[in-house]
Structure formats: structure tokens, C-alpha cells
Amino acid sequence: MLSDKIRECATIDRADSYNDKPERTALRTFLANSPNFQSFWTDYFGTPQNTLLMDNPLGKYKVDLGIVEYDLKPKSWKQKCKVHGLIEVDVFHSWESSYPSNYRYFHVLERKLKYFMDSDMGYITCTFNKYRNQMCCTTRENIEKILEQDGVKEIWMPKIQEYDRVVRCPLDENIHWFKLN
DSSP: OHHHHHHHHHTTSOSOTTOOHHHHHHHHHHHHHOHHHHHHHHHHHOOOSSEEEEESTTOTTSOSEEEEEOOSSOSOHHHHOEEEEEEEEEEETTOSSSOOTTOOEEEEEGGGGGGTTTSOSEEEEEEEETTSSEEEEEEHHHHHHHHHHHOOEEEEETTTTEEEEEEEEESSTTSEEEEOO
16 A cells, blocks of 8 residues: 555654654754745745744644744634644655755655645745755645646656655756755
8 A cells, every 4th residue: 555655665764654853843943044945935925923833733644834823812722723834844865965866856745735725825845855954845836837737647656666646846946945054
């Protein structure tokens, strides 16, 4: 089953395939220490008031992070929670100091589209290198453009020895690259 193979592959470098805490931490590190990423973030998401960066804003196993509005005097957190943006994070272990030259696409998993396609909120998906000191990302607008142009592709994933369904975003000006000094 595909989900079992994906989970098995993801556990090569970690005990729990759903534990992407290192990537969540890396995103926060970029947000705190990369002026280029800070500028990209502000241009894309804006600066909504009374928000925080929250893990699992839609629930466990859905989207990794969200920009969430909070009320200083909530009656119930769930009643007052408004999500302004979503962020998916992952790691590409084959990417060490330079991006592998044989990779020409940034893949967005089809199963993640449902979390933002029927909304108007911002969405970015970020992939980190093995050391989590480099990152590339793309936006929902790029994903939607490629989805409309090319649709979802079922491609062979050699590492998991299985097919998976992805949106294949070319590595062009719509993929944003960041590096920590």
C-alpha cells in the first residue's frame, strides 16, 4: 500500500515518519534569521495582527504549520481560531550542499491540495536540504497554475518503489530559494 511505503521511506532518517519537528524548527529558524525569507514571507502573507505560527492548525496529520489569529480573551480556542495561511514542510535527504542536478521539478503531493484549494488563504510548501540550512518553496498560486496547465501526474518514485500523484512544478522563477549564512 502506498501510504505504508511512504511511511517506510520517511523513517529512514527518523523513527516516526510523521515527526517533521526538525523541518518546523528549520522554518522558524529561517523566519528569524533569513532577511530574504522574511521579505518573501511578508510580501506573500502580509502582517496580520494578533497571529502566531501554530503547529497542526487543521489537526494532526494534515498541514504542518499555520498563521493563526488568536483572541486575547477567548471563550474557546476553537471558536476564535482563524487561519490566515498554511505552510507545509518536508526534507529532501538527497539534497546536501547543492541541489541534485538530475532533479528538474518541485513536487507537490496531490493529497495536500485539499487543504487549500477551496479557500482564499495563502499556502506555501517548503522543502529543506539534508542539513536544513537551505530551503526552496513555492506558493499556492504557482501550484494552481501548474495544476491547471498540466494536471496531476502519476510518477514512479524510485526511493519508495511505488507510484505517487503529484503536481510537478518546474524549477523556474516560481520556485524561491533561500540559504542561511
